Amino acid sequence: MATIELVQVEKLFGEMHAVKPMDLTIHDGEFVVLLGPSGCGKTTTLRMISGLEAVTRGRILLNGRDVTWERPSERDIAFVFQFFALYSHMSARQNIAFPLQAQGEAKAVITQRVADVARLLRIEHLLDVRPGALSGGDQQRVALARALVRRPAAFLMDEPLGALDAEFRETMRAEIKRLHIDQHATTVYVTHDQIEAMAMGDRIVVMSAAEVQQVGTPAEVYHNPSSLFVARFIGSPGMNLIQGHYVNGVLHLPPSNRYTVPARWVPAIQQVVGGEGDVILGFRPEAAAVVSDGPLAAEVYAADLHGSYTMLHLSLGPDEIVHSRARRETHYPIGTPVRFDLNPEMVRFFDPQTERAIVREGVPA
Ligand SMILES: Nc1ncnc2c1ncn2[C@@H]1O[C@H](COP(=O)(O)OP(=O)(O)OP(=O)(O)O)[C@@H](O)[C@H]1O
Ligand SMILES: [Mg+2]
Numbered sequence: 001m002a003t004i005e006l007v008q009v010e011k012l013f014g015e016m017h018a019v020k021p022m023d024l025t026i027h028d029g030e031f032v033v034l035l036g037p038s039g040c041g042k043t044t045t046l047r048m049i050s051g052l053e054a055v056t057r058g059r060i061l062l063n064g065r066d067v068t069w070e071r072p073s074e075r076d077i078a079f080v081f082q083f084f085a086l087y088s089h090m091s092a093r094q095n096i097a098f099p100l101q102a103q104g105e106a107k108a109v110i111t112q113r114v115a116d117v118a119r120l121l122r123i124e125h126l127l128d129v130r131p132g133a134l135s136g137g138d139q140q141r142v143a144l145a146r147a148l149v150r151r152p153a154a155f156l157m158d159e160p161l162g163a164l165d166a167e168f169r170e171t172m173r174a175e176i177k178r179l180h181i182d183q184h185a186t187t188v189y190v191t192h193d194q195i196e197a198m199a200m201g202d203r204i205v206v207m208s209a210a211e212v213q214q215v216g217t218p219a220e221v222y223h224n225p226s227s228l229f230v231a232r233f234i235g236s237p238g239m240n241l242i243q244g245h246y247v248n249g250v251l252h253l254p255p256s257n258r259y260t261v262p263a264r265w266v267p268a269i270q271q272v273v274g275g276e277g278d279v280i281l282g283f284r285p286e287a288a289a290v291v292s293d294g295p296l297a298a299e300v301y302a303a304d305l306h307g308s309y310t311m312l313h314l315s316l317g318p319d320e321i322v323h324s325r326a327r328r329e330t331h332y333p334i335g336t337p338v339r340f341d342l343n344p345e346m347v348r349f350f351d352p353q354t355e356r357a358i359v360r361e362g363v364p365a
Contacts, residue, residue: 002063002076002153002186003028004049009058011044017210018044021058024205024215029184031177035197036207037233042190045207046156049188050079062153078152080144080160086131092142093118093127099150117145120179137168141175148179154186161196173199194234198222206230219365222284224348228355231282231348237311239282240322243352246279253281254317257296262344268360272351279358280350285311287346288324294339298322300332314340 004026011019019041026032034042047053049060051072060068067075086095093114100110118124121141131139140160147155160176161169177200180187191197197204198218206213206221206229214226225231231239244251244259249266251259259281261269269279290312298314301321305328312324312332324340332338349358 001028003061004154004186004188005059005061005064006045006049007059007061009045009048009060010056011041011048011053012056019048020210022212024212026186026188028186031180031187031189031200031202033197033201033204034188034190034207035192035194035201035204035233036213037192040207041210042192042207043158046079046158046188046190050077050156051075052079076153078147078150078155080147080155080157086139086142086146088131091128091130092123092134092145095131095142096127096145096149099146103150113149113151114145117149120148120182121145121175135168136164137172140164140168140172144176144179148183152185154188157187157189159190159192162191169196176200195236198234206233208233217365223346223365224357224363225282226357228280228350231350231357235284237285237323239284239348240288241280241282241350242316242320242322243278243280245276246273247276251279251281253296254320257316259295259342261349262347265347265349265358265360268358269349272358278352280352282348282350283322283342283346285323285325287343288314288322288340289343290314290324290326290330290338290340292339294341296340296342298338298340300334300336300338302334303330303332314338 006022006024008021008023010021034045036042044053048055051070055068059066062075096114096117097110100113118127121144123141123145126134126138161172164172173196189200201218203215203217204221205215208229214221214230221230221234225234228241231241242253244253246269249261251261253259273279298316300312301315302313304311309328310326310330312326314322314324316322345364351358
């Protein structure tokens with residue numbers, strides 16, 4: 001059981017901010033994912049929570065207790081790294097038992113706990129094998145078992161699946177999620193893979209350049225990104241973003257399209273740009289549909305079949321491609337002129353000056 005609180009936690013390496021002042025509360029039993037590109041400060045944040053890295057400023061609370069200056073061993077938190085270091089001269093069983101022996105647990109307790117965790121991870125048949133003879137996925141299961149066996153208050157996982165191939169990643173992703181559902185241990189999980197973050201997180205903390213961009217559920221960061229960065233980073237492809245010129249309720253888009261802004265967005269937009277100004281329109285591929293009487297004109301630039309759907313690449317102008325998710329059997333020759341419409345519930349707007357979302361109350365996530 002653990003609640004983790006970061007209060008204005010900050011890390012400088014020399015003059016450089018690895019993590020800018022950060023506030024975050026991770027609730028008991030929650031699975032929180034730190035997501036962002038390489039170098040944005042994810043590992044540093046995790047290491048500060050674990051105590052492996054000292055904070056420059058700020059406080060870290062575990063169940064309300066200030067642990068900022070406690071040693072890692074005093075914090076009751078387990079850390080799983082990407083590069084799982086198992087002892088090669090020990091069997092899987094000995095590796096898993098090791099943290100309990102270090103704690104001085106009784107032999108009978110150790111035997112029972114190792115058996116329990118091995119059953120949970122379905123590695124009972126591998127307990128007498130040494131790591132060198134195990135596949136990457138099984139090595140990672142043993143490493144997870146070694147972390148789990150201590151029954152810590154919280155888990156910190158730094159790209160634990162990063163070294164695995166795609167198929168194992170999928171399996172292990174599902175297993176870690178299932179473990180979390182079974183055990184409900186507070187978990188902070190680091191990844192730069194947005195698909196993994198969306199699949200696993202109760203909430204996602206999107207970071208870029210040492211700063212938290214947004215904290216939200218997968219649905220919130222997907223449907224209501226707080227900035228252009230989040231809009232582009234989440235989703236594959238990311239959100240369609242087209243800069244236009246707003247004049248009194250109409251957005252003029254390249255090359256000569258006119259999009260009538262849904263009336264409920266007009267006050268929020270006018271609050272930012274007044275009666276006229278540049279605004280970025282955002283919409284996900286599934287919000288755009290080709291329809292004969294659609295208000296927007298484009299040309300089919302490419303069409304990719306993805307098995308269950310077709311992704312249409314529509315060109316509005318020379319440098320303006322948007323993606324529209326269409327039915328599987330959709331087929332257009334390249335260059336076909338089409339018209340398309342946007343689901344009014346799913347359009348979003350951004351301020352090109354600040355790169356922040358224009359916010360309207362009551363937007364469905
Ligand atoms: N011990 C250190 N000394 C100096 N700079 C460091 C140190 N550790 C990290 N950094 C720098 O701090 C920044 C954040 O690093 P961090 O490892 O937290 O990023 P990350 O988000 O985990 O990236 P990745 O996805 O590549 O693992 C980077 O610019 C990194 O080079
Ligand atoms: Mg890292």
